[in-house]
Amino acid sequence: MRVKRHRKALESAVAVLMALPFLLPLLVILADSFLSDWELRQLMAEVGSFVEGRFLPLRIPPVEASLHQYRAMLLNRPEILRTLFNSTGIVIVTLAGMLMVAPPAAFAFAKLRFRGRDLLFLGYVVLLLLPFQVMCVPQYLTMDALQLMDSPLALILPEVFSPLYVFLIRQFLRSIPDSLLEAAALDGAGLVRTYVSIVVPMSVPALCVCGMLCTAKCWGMIEQPLLFLKTRALFPLSLYINEMLSAGQPEFLSACVLAVTPVLLLFLLLNDDIMKGITQMEL
Amino acid sequence: MKGRQASAYLLLAPSLLGVLTFYVVPLAWGSAFAVWSPAKGFLGVQALADTMGNAMFQQGLSNTLLFLITAVPLTLGLALCLSFIVYFLRSTSGWVQSLLFLPYIVPTVAVIFMFRWAFDFNGVINRLLSVLEIPRVIWLSGAQMRAVILSLFVWKNTGFFVVLLSARLSGTPRELVEAAQLDGAGRWRCIWHIYLPQLRPTLVFSTVLCTVQALDIFRECYLLSGNYPAREVYTLQHFLYNCFHRGDYASAASALYALLPVIAGLVWLLLRGDAREKA
Numbered sequence: 001m002r003v004k005r006h007r008k009a010l011e012s013a014v015a016v017l018m019a020l021p022f023l024l025p026l027l028v029i030l031a032d033s034f035l036s037d038w039e040l041r042q043l044m045a046e047v048g049s050f051v052e053g054r055f056l057p058l059r060i061p062p063v064e065a066s067l068h069q070y071r072a073m074l075l076n077r078p079e080i081l082r083t084l085f086n087s088t089g090i091v092i093v094t095l096a097g098m099l100m101v102a103p104p105a106a107f108a109f110a111k112l113r114f115r116g117r118d119l120l121f122l123g124y125v126v127l128l129l130l131p132f133q134v135m136c137v138p139q140y141l142t143m144d145a146l147q148l149m150d151s152p153l154a155l156i157l158p159e160v161f162s163p164l165y166v167f168l169i170r171q172f173l174r175s176i177p178d179s180l181l182e183a184a185a186l187d188g189a190g191l192v193r194t195y196v197s198i199v200v201p202m203s204v205p206a207l208c209v210c211g212m213l214c215t216a217k218c219w220g221m222i223e224q225p226l227l228f229l230k231t232r233a234l235f236p237l238s239l240y241i242n243e244m245l246s247a248g249q250p251e252f253l254s255a256c257v258l259a260v261t262p263v264l265l266l267f268l269l270l271n272d273d274i275m276k277g278i279t280q281m282e283l
Numbered sequence: 284m285k286g287r288q289a290s291a292y293l294l295l296a297p298s299l300l301g302v303l304t305f306y307v308v309p310l311a312w313g314s315a316f317a318v319w320s321p322a323k324g325f326l327g328v329q330a331l332a333d334t335m336g337n338a339m340f341q342q343g344l345s346n347t348l349l350f351l352i353t354a355v356p357l358t359l360g361l362a363l364c365l366s367f368i369v370y371f372l373r374s375t376s377g378w379v380q381s382l383l384f385l386p387y388i389v390p391t392v393a394v395i396f397m398f399r400w401a402f403d404f405n406g407v408i409n410r411l412l413s414v415l416e417i418p419r420v421i422w423l424s425g426a427q428m429r430a431v432i433l434s435l436f437v438w439k440n441t442g443f444f445v446v447l448l449s450a451r452l453s454g455t456p457r458e459l460v461e462a463a464q465l466d467g468a469g470r471w472r473c474i475w476h477i478y479l480p481q482l483r484p485t486l487v488f489s490t491v492l493c494t495v496q497a498l499d500i501f502r503e504c505y506l507l508s509g510n511y512p513a514r515e516v517y518t519l520q521h522f523l524y525n526c527f528h529r530g531d532y533a534s535a536a537s538a539l540y541a542l543l544p545v546i547a548g549l550v551w552l553l554l555r556g557d558a559r560e561k562a
Contacts, residue, residue, distance in 0.1 A: 015375040018368060019382040022442055025397035026389065047403055052419070055405045105298035114291040120299070122554075127306050129491065129549050131498035133520040134542055135306070137527055137535045138313025142305065161301025191290045212388060220390030222502050223520075238392045242506060245396055256393040263388050271381050279450040283488050 026260065028060060033253040036066040040250050073251040073258075080255060082233065083240040088262075090152055090236060091218045097160035098214050099207060106169035107199050111181060112191075121170075124163040132223055143228055154228035155236075159218060165210040171281040172206035173199065205277030208270045219263055317537035330533035331540065340534075342514060343522040344541055347498065350429070350518075351545075354436050354497045359489055361437060362444035363482075367474065369445060370452040380449060383442030391439065395506045398438075399423065402431045423507075426515045432503050440496055444489050451485040452478060491549045498542070 035043065039062055046056050073080060108114070109121050139158060148154040176199075184194045225239045237259055244252040267274070319325055334340050369379055401407045402422035409419040422431050455478060463473055501520035504512055512521065519538060526535040
C-alpha cells in the first residue's frame, strides 16, 4: 500500500515537472499583472538593455502587489472594453453559425449515402489543409466584391463555414455504430428525428471540441482583422493588445490577463467533454 | 432511397454553399489573378516567372520551408515522447493532458512578450546559459530570432498533439500488451512493436496538421517583429502582404503556386494513410 502511494506521488511529481514549462509563461503573466507601478517601470527600463551582469527584475511574486495595472487599464484605456465587446460578439456569432452549419453536414458525410459523397469530402479535406496565407488574397478579393470589407462579417463567415469543423465532427460520428441509427429508423423515426434526437445529443463532446477550437481561433485572430478591418472601433481585443505592446503601454499585462481568462474559463468548463471528444475522434 | 438522397443534400446544403462562396470560388478567382489582370488582360506565365525570380520571394520561401522542416519534427518528436510519459503515468494523465492543452487555446498575442522577455539579453534563457558558463546570446535579432519563433511554436502546439497522440495510445488493446509481456517483451519492445504501429494513422494526421500550422507562422513573426522583419524571419506571407499592399495582385497570387507542391504532398500523405487504414 505504501509503495503504491509513493509511486503515485512520484508520478504526480513527474507530471508537474513536465507541465511546468508549458504553464510558466501563463503564471508569469498572472503574477506580473499585479506588479506595482514602480516595479513595472523598473522592469520595463531593463528590457532591451545590453548591460552585462544584470538580469530582468521579474518579481514573482511582486514585492508590492497592487491592482495598479488593472486600474490604469480601465481608466486610461476604456476603449479596451469596447474591443472586449467586439471580440465577444465575433466569437458568439461565429459559434452560433458554426454549430448550426457544420453538424448536419458532418452527419451527412458520416452516415448517409449519396452520389458524390467521397469526392465532396475529399474536397473538404483539401480545403482544410490550406494555410491562411493561401486563402488571404482570394478571401480579400471576395470580401471586397461582397462589400463585406470593414465589417466583422468578413472575419465571421469564413470561420462559420470552415471545413475543419465538418471534418472533426464527421470523424467523431464515425465512431457511433450504424445499428443505433438503423434501430431508430426501424422505430419509424425520419431522418430529421434521428438527427435531432440521437445524433445531436451523442455528438456533444465533438461539438465541445469544435466550439473550443473555434473560440480560441476567433479570440486570437490577428491576420484577419489586420486585413479586413479598417475602422478602429471594430478592432478585436487581440489586435488592440498588439497595438498596446508595440506602443510600449505599461498596462498590457493586465490586458493579457483579460485576454487569457475567458478562453481558460471556457476550457475548464468544457474540459471533460473536450477530452472525451478528442479521444473518440478517429484522427 | 431517393428521398434519402435528397435529404442528404439538404443537410449538406448550407455548409456546401458557404464553402463554395468563401473558399472554392475565391480560390479559383484568386489564382486566376496570377495569369490575368483586369487592366492588362492576359499576362501569360510572365508574372509567375517574375515572382519566382524575385529575391525577396525566394528569401520568404526558403525561410518558410526551413521553418517547416525544423518545427514539424521537433514539435512531433517532443509530443511523441511526452504522450508516452502521459500514457505511462496513468494516475495523473487526465489533468496533465488538460494542462498541456492550455497553450494551444491561449491567444498568441497574450504570451508574445513573455517570450520577448525570456529571450531578452538579460532574460531567463541567457541567465540559464550564464549558469552553464556559456556567453550570452543576442536572441532577438538576425538568425537567432529563428530559435525564438521555433520555441514559441513548439510551446504553443506540442500540447495539442500530446492530447491527440495519447488519446490514440489509450485505445491500445490491453490484451496485446499483456500477451507481449508474457512472451518476455520489455517496455521498449512494446513501444516499438505495439504502441508505435497503433499510433501510425494519428502520427500521419498530426504531421499534416502540424505542417499546416507551421505554414501559418507569419502571426508569430509579425507579432515579434512587425511588417518589415529581419531577413531571417521574413516569411512567404510577408512577401504576399507587401505585394498585396502595393496593389500587385499578380505577384501575390502567383506566390500561392509556390505552396502547391507542399499542399499536394500533404493531401497525398493523408490519402495514403487513409488507404492503409482501410486496407
